[in-house]
Amino acid sequence: MFRASISTLRLVSLNALRFLFVCAGAWLAAVGPVEFRADARRAANAAAGHVPNMDPGVMAVMALVLTVLILVAVFFVEITRCAIGGKPLAMPSCLALGAVTACPVGYSIGFDAPTSNTILFLASAFGLVAFYAVRRAWLKQINRYK
DSSP: OHHHHHHHHHHHHHHHHHHHHHHHIIIIIIIHHHHHHHHHHHHHHHHHHHOOOSHHHHHHOOOHHHHHHHHHHHHHHHHHHTTTTTTOOOOHHHHHHHHHHHHHHHHHHHHTOOHHHHHHHHHHHHHHHHHHHHHHHHHHHHTTTT
16 A cells, blocks of 8 residues: 555656656746847846836746647647557656747747747647657667667
């Protein structure tokens, strides 16, 4: 009985750590660059003598909201993949998954590229599909030489 609870606790803690790695990858690729751009814009506004405006803060909040929506989809895909018999991702793969799926948000909002939310979600979906395609090809190549 005690051994089963330790195993369950270990599984829950590893899944929580995977969750944090995916969120860290998404933050590094999406929210971090937008925050950097917002801080630079605030400093430029202050140097020019303009009154503080809400534009830089809105960029950061919009990046965060869009990243959360993308992460919900990523977790749904990953839970479904593991439920049908897939092995859970390693921690570096979780970091890469978060970064690949969230980088369109950081690129478009952080660099003021004119995009719509639909294009962002399609780019994120393409990043998700590309991640699993590269991972599958890489694992197939590794298994071929064993």
